Amino acid sequence: MIAHEIQTDLINSCAKETTRLMMEELALCLRxxxxxxxxxxRFLGILHVANTTSLTLKTAIESLLMEHGLTFSRVRGQVYDGASNMKGHVNGLKKLIMDESPSAYYVHCFAHQLQLSLVAVAKENRDCVLFFQQLANLLNVLGMSCKKIRMLRVAQAEWIIKALELEEIETGKGMNQEMGLSRPGDTRWGSHHKTIMHILRMYPSIRLVLNKLVRDPTQSNEAMLAETMLTYFESFDFVFMAHLLQTIFGHTNDLSRALQKKDQDIVNAVELIHLTKIRLQLLRDDGGWETFLEEVTSYCVKHKVKVPQMGGKYKPPGRPSRFYKNLTNLHRFHVEMFLGLIDRQLR
Structure with missing residues (x-):
């Protein structure tokens, strides 16, 4: 019982058992x-449920309400996430409750809807789909072991020290904090924006770790994946799309955070949506392309990423060129990627 390994196993077992019991319980709050x-x-109570089917959840909620002299007929609203057992149109919890009380209107959180919509629309763009696929590969390469996470952490710390010595970054309270690479989720507000922002800030460190993995003879299988990832990671395509998504999701992330405020009203929310669309429209039309391209080019020069001539022929990184015949870099990056993605978000 005093052995370190045994104590660690016991702690892990207790944590797993506690989590399992929590997942089997249903907490109910009244607004x-x-x-x-x-x-x-007000918090009303916690109930144990055998499973998370919609009928089981409805029965549990109803029993708790009845204990306090309440019924579904007095419910005037219900809010859940996008899971089918919660908001399903046929047998979801929302539907079962509204069958008994039609006035129990279902409301899907505005910020939640915004995140789901923006990500889904962005993925209508093939280049955006490729970017997120490669992003998943990158996170798999770097985040699947403690060793690689530590390698990235050390590399980032060394880069910050060097950058401070060269006065390339500023110092101050709350600045240059340690960052990680969390996996973005479609239902987590702002997670895509945060992940992309961290990747751009940690770009030199990530590239250094990928190069080390490629040269590591003990990592034969993962070295091949790291080499493939490095080819795309060092391309102008990756840097361009990362900056574009960071810019777009940066504008919409401000809207998402505003929609989550408790004191937000519907009139102000509509005005915020209108303001966000104006900002995206200005990015699209009012000299936004020139400013954006200058920013991306400056970043590439700083991190030694080859910048293609906009009037030259487009060459896709790691993909067959036959699908992009007679296509200039300007048309590829400006029309298909920049305008194509912004127009989808505006829609």
Whole structure:
């Protein structure tokens, strides 16, 4: 019982068992308007459920409400995530409750809807799909072991020290904090923006670690994946798309955070959406392309990424050229990628 390894195993076992029990329970909170018109939120209780099917959840919620003299007929709203057992149109929890109380209107969180919509629309663009596929490969290469995570952490710390010595970055409270590469999720607000932002800030460190993995003789299988990843990672295509998505998701992330404020009202929310569309339209039309291309080019020069001539013929990194015959770099990056992605977001 005093051995370190045994203690670690016991702690892990307790954590897993506790998590399992928590996942089998249902917490219920009430949000209501009191007699003088104030909006109040109160925790009601936790119930154990055998499974998470919609019927089981409905029965559990109903039993807890009945204990306190409440029924579904008094419910005026319900909010869930996008899981089928919660908001399904046929047998979802939302549908079962509305069958008994049609006035229990379902509301899907505005910020949640925004994140799902923006990511889904962005992935209509083939180049964006490729980017996220390669992003997943990158996270698989770098985030699947403690050794690689430590390699990246050390590389980033060394780069920050060097950059500070050369006065390439500023110092100050809260600046140059340690960053990680979390996997983005379609249902996590702003996760795509955060991941891309971290990758661009850690670009030199990530490239250094990928090069080390390629040269590591003990990593034969992963060295091949790292080499393939490095080819795309060092391309202008990757840097361009990363900057474009960071810019677009940066504008919409401000909107998403505003929609999550408790004191937000629908009139102001609509105005915020209108303002975000104006910002995207300005990026598209009002000299935004020239400014954006200058920013990307400056980044590439700083990190020694080859910048193609916009009037030259487009050559895809690691892909057959036959699908891009007679295509100039300007048309490829400006029309197909820059305008194509912004227009989808505006729609």
């Amino acid at each position: 209501y308007v009191d007699k003088i018109g104030r909006v109040v939120e």
